[in-house]
Amino acid sequence: MINIVLFGKPGAGKGTQAxxxxxxxxxxHLSTGDIFRYNMKYDTPLGKEAKGYIENGDLVPDSLTIKMLQDEVEKNLTSKGFLFDGFPRTIPQADALDAFLKSKNWEVTATIALEADDEILVQRLLERGKTSGRADDQDEEKIRNxxxxxxxxTAPLMDYYKVQGKFHSVNGIGKIKEITERLAKVIDNL
Incomplete structure (x- = not known):
């Protein structure tokens, strides 16, 4: 089983590459953003709680994020592996993910960070906000928050996974196909 954590700042291309x-x-593919949006769209109790945080540009508390993610993993127990997109975002979330996967006799295989300059990412998100309808992509102040x-x-996760020998950094700027090839090279060499 391959369990990949894909992370990077908002707008770095995680969803596209995933x-x-x-x-x-x-x-x-388990995208916390997609999981949050689904739960919010259908006004689940977890979705209502998450909505307030997201609309302010804040991270959703760990306990809520972890509960949503575990529910999704449980729905896909026969999967060949998981691609965690946007999770974990904090050291406590990483500890919770490790503990949860260990309870299934699984582990994180690797973490890959898509690296990109903030100014490029801000422009990407503002452009995405024009068509996505997402309020958090339409306000530069919220993006910078x-x-x-x-x-x-989230940045401290780099050291967390470096200590485990599971951290890889990939340049997230360029054509989509080029970035995909960079990511595949990392995964193929695991």
């Missing part, structure tokens, strides 16, 4: 990787490696949250809470 679509290619899930097909190539036959993985179940999300980056500050990332730097404070």
């Amino acid at each position: 679509e290619f990787l899930k097909e190539k490696y036959n993985l179940t 999300r980056y500050q949250e990332y730097n404070e809470k």
